[in-house]
Amino acid sequence: MTAAPDAPSPHVPSAEPLATHPAASGAGNTATLTISCPDRPGIVAAVSQFLHRHGANIIHSDQHSTDPHALESGGSTFFMRMEFHLGGLDQTGDAFAAAFARDVAGPLNMDWHLSYAARPKRMALLVSRYDHCFLDLLWRKRRGELNVEIPLVISNHEDLRRDAEMFGLPFHVVPVTRENKPRAEAEQVRLMREAGVDFAVLARYMQILSGNFLQAFGRPVINIHHSFLPAFIGANPYRAAFTRGVKLIGATSHYVTEDLDAGPIIAQDVVPVTHRDTPESLVRVGRDVERQVLARAVKAHVEDRVLVHGNKTVVF
Amino acid sequence: MTAAPDAPSPHVPSAEPLATHPAASGAGNTATLTISCPDRPGIVAAVSQFLHRHGANIIHSDQHSTDPHALESGGSTFFMRMEFHLGGLDQTGDAFAAAFARDVAGPLNMDWHLSYAARPKRMALLVSRYDHCFLDLLWRKRRGELNVEIPLVISNHEDLRRDAEMFGLPFHVVPVTRENKPRAEAEQVRLMREAGVDFAVLARYMQILSGNFLQAFGRPVINIHHSFLPAFIGANPYRAAFTRGVKLIGATSHYVTEDLDAGPIIAQDVVPVTHRDTPESLVRVGRDVERQVLARAVKAHVEDRVLVHGNKTVVF
Amino acid sequence: MTAAPDAPSPHVPSAEPLATHPAASGAGNTATLTISCPDRPGIVAAVSQFLHRHGANIIHSDQHSTDPHALESGGSTFFMRMEFHLGGLDQTGDAFAAAFARDVAGPLNMDWHLSYAARPKRMALLVSRYDHCFLDLLWRKRRGELNVEIPLVISNHEDLRRDAEMFGLPFHVVPVTRENKPRAEAEQVRLMREAGVDFAVLARYMQILSGNFLQAFGRPVINIHHSFLPAFIGANPYRAAFTRGVKLIGATSHYVTEDLDAGPIIAQDVVPVTHRDTPESLVRVGRDVERQVLARAVKAHVEDRVLVHGNKTVVF
Amino acid sequence: MTAAPDAPSPHVPSAEPLATHPAASGAGNTATLTISCPDRPGIVAAVSQFLHRHGANIIHSDQHSTDPHALESGGSTFFMRMEFHLGGLDQTGDAFAAAFARDVAGPLNMDWHLSYAARPKRMALLVSRYDHCFLDLLWRKRRGELNVEIPLVISNHEDLRRDAEMFGLPFHVVPVTRENKPRAEAEQVRLMREAGVDFAVLARYMQILSGNFLQAFGRPVINIHHSFLPAFIGANPYRAAFTRGVKLIGATSHYVTEDLDAGPIIAQDVVPVTHRDTPESLVRVGRDVERQVLARAVKAHVEDRVLVHGNKTVVF
Incomplete structure (x- = not known):
């Protein structure tokens, strides 16, 4: 997430040590993905499909558009939080994150953050x-x-x-x-x-x-x-x-x-x-x-x- | 939505007169889709993709699984509400509803309901x-x-x-x-x-x-x-x-x-x-x-x- | 009640037309007395005794001292509200008010107000x-x-x-x-x-x-x-x-x-x-x-x- | 306070060790008197006068009649709590309590309780x-x-x-x-x-x-x-x-x-x-x-x- 000009970002920057996340396994293992990006059609579809394809089962999902009526004009910002089970993940977390960056976050110009319940x-x-x-x-x-x-x-x-x-x-x-x-x-x-x-x-x-x-x-x-x-x-x-x-x-x-x-x-x-x-x-x-x-x-x-x-x- | 055995269903049954809904146009025109079905992976992806493909822009989305940890065992029920703009709909509402029934609701065994803000x-x-x-x-x-x-x-x-x-x-x-x-x-x-x-x-x-x-x-x-x-x-x-x-x-x-x-x-x-x-x-x-x-x-x-x-x- | 210097008093001034109050009778007839004055020992006793002597039965009573610990030093203000039945009043309201002014309010330097439920x-x-x-x-x-x-x-x-x-x-x-x-x-x-x-x-x-x-x-x-x-x-x-x-x-x-x-x-x-x-x-x-x-x-x-x-x- | 027939009384019974209460002195020294009795005119006057006469300055006073309109018929119960400074007490606590019992509580048929802040x-x-x-x-x-x-x-x-x-x-x-x-x-x-x-x-x-x-x-x-x-x-x-x-x-x-x-x-x-x-x-x-x-x-x-x-x- 890009820091606001006048304030330190309340989100840990992208230096988040993804490499050290715990093994993506265990029945109780969940992860949370947060996203903010310019609003446009298809974001929910793109993210939920990516997660589904990678075997992540969504537990909770929340989203917010700051001004859905300004979606066409580019005046809206989109926020999303998805919590999902890691159980079915077909890759290590690193590869999962890299794939998400390449396939979804990059094209949609997202600030994003991924955290794991097992790494408090x-x-x-x-x-x-x-x-x-x-x-x-x-x-x-x-x-x-x-x-x-x-x-x-x-x-x-x-x-x-x-x-x-x-x-x-x-x-x-x-x-x-x-x-x-x-x-x-x-x-x-x-x-x-x-x-x-x-x-x-x-x-x-x-x-x-x-x-x-x-x-x-x-x-x-x-x-x-x-x-x-x-x-x-x-x-x-x-x-x-x-x-x-x-x-x-x-x-x-x-x-x-x-x-x-x-x-x-x-x-x-x-x-x-x-x-x-x-x-x-x-x-x-x-x-x-x-x-x-x-x-x-x-x-x-x-x-x-x-x-x-x-x-x-x-x-x- | 299937009526509970001991109570009239609080949702209008599927006899909802879709044919008489207003023309799916106008900037302020929105529709709301509610769904309940057996929980399983991929439901959000399927619905959001369908809406995206049919030109509906999601404004709000909420979902709930009664027991996400029982997803594999079939013990969870999934609920969703999506509110979206009709502006970009590529079809009349009737065709949209028919396509949804055929492509999404049927395969996923959904009880669902579609209503239009323009038809109070x-x-x-x-x-x-x-x-x-x-x-x-x-x-x-x-x-x-x-x-x-x-x-x-x-x-x-x-x-x-x-x-x-x-x-x-x-x-x-x-x-x-x-x-x-x-x-x-x-x-x-x-x-x-x-x-x-x-x-x-x-x-x-x-x-x-x-x-x-x-x-x-x-x-x-x-x-x-x-x-x-x-x-x-x-x-x-x-x-x-x-x-x-x-x-x-x-x-x-x-x-x-x-x-x-x-x-x-x-x-x-x-x-x-x-x-x-x-x-x-x-x-x-x-x-x-x-x-x-x-x-x-x-x-x-x-x-x-x-x-x-x-x-x-x-x-x- | 004395008006604050920079604001019209929120209480009706002493021009309150006591002479036109309704006859002090009827089972449901109640009156409310509000008081503010410099705090000192004995105020509750003085007021409650006056009311008792004049046949008024207290229904509710509330009091407040702004700083009870400063009572001796004169730094506290006392507020009271008493609601009472008029049923047993031994005098007309006028005489009652005049007696209260003379026997209690005057000596204790009170701002006070008397109103009757029967005069909305x-x-x-x-x-x-x-x-x-x-x-x-x-x-x-x-x-x-x-x-x-x-x-x-x-x-x-x-x-x-x-x-x-x-x-x-x-x-x-x-x-x-x-x-x-x-x-x-x-x-x-x-x-x-x-x-x-x-x-x-x-x-x-x-x-x-x-x-x-x-x-x-x-x-x-x-x-x-x-x-x-x-x-x-x-x-x-x-x-x-x-x-x-x-x-x-x-x-x-x-x-x-x-x-x-x-x-x-x-x-x-x-x-x-x-x-x-x-x-x-x-x-x-x-x-x-x-x-x-x-x-x-x-x-x-x-x-x-x-x-x-x-x-x-x-x-x- | 008399215990209710079907329940232990939530108030300490009259065995309250008044004799051991702390010396009734000190600026911060306060006591609390609670009363319940058959409702009748003049209770507030009687209690507040007693306290005033014995040099106790009332800090807070609350009262409640269960049914003020039934006062005449004896159908109302009266409750009161008075918190007061002991500073001016003219007697030891024991004598004060004895005098209250004799002069006020007895004649008015009160259940009452006196406690001292200095005796937690x-x-x-x-x-x-x-x-x-x-x-x-x-x-x-x-x-x-x-x-x-x-x-x-x-x-x-x-x-x-x-x-x-x-x-x-x-x-x-x-x-x-x-x-x-x-x-x-x-x-x-x-x-x-x-x-x-x-x-x-x-x-x-x-x-x-x-x-x-x-x-x-x-x-x-x-x-x-x-x-x-x-x-x-x-x-x-x-x-x-x-x-x-x-x-x-x-x-x-x-x-x-x-x-x-x-x-x-x-x-x-x-x-x-x-x-x-x-x-x-x-x-x-x-x-x-x-x-x-x-x-x-x-x-x-x-x-x-x-x-x-x-x-x-x-x-x-």
Whole structure:
């Protein structure tokens, strides 16, 4: 997928190590193909036929045209996600991918991505002092809800070390100050790249990432913001919500771009509040919706359900 | 679609008058194809290729396998809904349908249905004294939310005549008593069949339909029940909800079968209530959720989004 | 209640015609007392004792302190709403109100308001071309959900005349252009004042009211804005929501002040949307939440459940 | 509070050790008084005056009459919860309680309960193998959301020992079989009574408690049932929900009585599901709503917000 000009692409670029995918066998083995390309007639037919010919049985299929009525004029973009069984694949994954590139993706000018359930994505967690989003993700992984590996946790504080270690996770503290920020970010990126991280999640990490960080990391970063964006961008959204007297508070999970709190939104939700709520009770109530929304967004990303289109997302 | 043994099929049978569909032309002209069949590899490929070859451009596509892992063993059923532009159709609709039956539906043993946006479904409304669901459907039609024609309204009371006539709708009163019920139902069916009705909606119609009615009518009937089924089946669900002390009340829209309140569920929703609510306030609060849920179910049916599978629904 | 400096008070000022209230008798006769005052110990005791002594039986009671921990320091404001049966009142309403002013409200420095269920508030509706909020309010009144009188409807267009007249309501067209706006607003205010209107509702009225209008009218005006404020203030919020790619759209009902879309919020709600939604479908989906939120706000206002505190509301 | 005849009272009986309550001082020191009694005029006045006279400043007050219109005929029951600052109390708590009993509760025939924020309730957790409700409650306690002490955890399995011990909690395994059930329950009750437990929470504890257990324990027991009761009472509600084809699944937290899944409901919530959900995914989705609903119910109980009325609850 081509990176948007002003944002690191939330999809792993084509350097995806297809060569190291697991053997395409096993009854439970599935793969997911995501596609975006200029819309035109026949795309579903071409892809579904290719998969059928190569012995892949489609389990789920979703598609979206941004403007089906503009199909003739070239004004529509097409998105598709297909999940299929690898059981009947007549070739190794490499040959399958090469054939798809040659026969379908090339002619139809596709950005595409292929991932295998048996090769879980590798997720880095960046945290500060709040534990709720962090622990919720660790639990969900433990329960089998999130098909990820977590090679490391990075924090600018010591507070959550014990929680991380309880779950058997390496915990790296990289203090961040105004002065050392460039060096600290370089160290964070180095740690994540060495760990072979596919994407990072800011689980209430309380530092703003610089454009340098995003470019050097070059992979998707998911954030949870504690407001219903675009309301209450920036610091202290619960205080701002209290001051404005809103009757709902929310949380928004989005891909991080250089524009603060302005990246593509993946998931949002709200909960009702009343005049009885204080800034403190909003924080408490908000924790529940923050962790739910972040978990939903991470799960969607992990399952290749999120495709980015400009500054928006398609979430299948 | 083959009717389930114990219920009238919610889909118009294959007697669908394809011959009278509108000319397959016009920029906004779309058709919807729904399919159910034994699951097997290659169905998406076969259908999408057929459509592509006949110049139909797919706008939306949804599919569902009841058990993709049982695909090999024949234990899975496949459902699909494809909405497409007719613009490029190289044949009249009749020939298109005949070709589809011969080339795709026959070999794959499909139950299928094809409908045209330009030929709106014909909906009968059955009402008693409550106006909220009734008026909400009429408004939605007036606003263009529901692509239906309403050839008639049938009631067992005079109360809603003025409302029906305000919207220009023929209003038939067929009183129903214990004694005359068979004759009354026969009259209702006659009125609907003469009016060429495709499906009926019970908008808080306060009589139970007999199996004879359902068989004689032979088309889908949608009901709204004022509880979260299967809780509080039968009469007076708000009173029962009050007595049980539930903290949510709901509404359920379902296809009518001979088993009271037990047909395939199309849509459900709930609203919170508290100890302050009385049976009377539950009725009032419930009206809002009843009309929303019924409207959602009717809209899904009208747009061919609902496929029935045994006593359950697939809602695309 | 003292008007906030920058906004007409959403409560009818103390000119409330107590002398003309209905006879304080009849089993179903209830009154509602709302209070705001500097917080201090003993307020509930003082009010409940007064009511008890005068034979009023409390049905519901709600109270709120903005900061109970600041009670000693004078930093807290107290709000209360008491609904009570008039059955046992030992005096006429006038004497009762006078006694309350003298014995309780005066000493405790209260802003207060007393209203009688038997004297429904008089509501003016201002509309343009959209019918959904307008018709929903008329229905709710017809169903007995809103205890209001509607002496007139004012519009800048002819479109909704037939709907208004169906419900037996006087319909006044006052066209508004950039040039005639001051005169048009003066005419609107004149019509409402002559009709003895207590408050006005902008049911998707598509003109911004000037400060002059608000001051000349001098009574609460309730608006419905088609976004989750403070997101998407101003024109075309659905278009803005589409462009930003939010996953929820909302509606906000608030008292109108001179600051556009910035008055005290009474009610808000949201509904989920997806990448499949177009600006047009957002408008359609939004209608349902707009009418629900406006109805909830109007009902709360009509039942004296909304007390204003600065730019925020207490909604009991 | 007098126990209902057919159920252990969810309120701690009058043996509440008032003598050991903490010194009634300290800025943050609050107490909560809950009352139920035959409804009659003047109760609010009597209670609020008593509190005022004894220097207690009311922070929050809620009241409910089951049928205010039946007040004269004696057909209404009155419930009240008052939270107040102890700061100004002119007496020790003991004298305060004795005075309240003598001056107010006795004459008005009240069941009442007084609790002090500085003396947290003592909660026993009963668990089996599922961790989600269990860990969520432990977290919330750690975060300060639940003002409880947890003197022990009892399980019929070893699985959650490590989690319990991570939070520093004593973990007792009491295996339960058909044969040993009476002895096992006696042991559970003994452990809880020795630990001075005020109430117990079944955090997905997978055994049905006998009437003997409930009577011997004699204190409230809160359960979480994984359905929207009264739908799907008994075992395997997610499987039953799947089979029925509902479009929402829910969870219900209630006080345990001898009637399975039929005790007074404290909290309920639902989440939408679709035809794509399997029995397994319903279990996964259900976990989120189970833990939220149980946490909400436990928090309400801990804060003395739940009053039982027959088989229903008033939740302030």
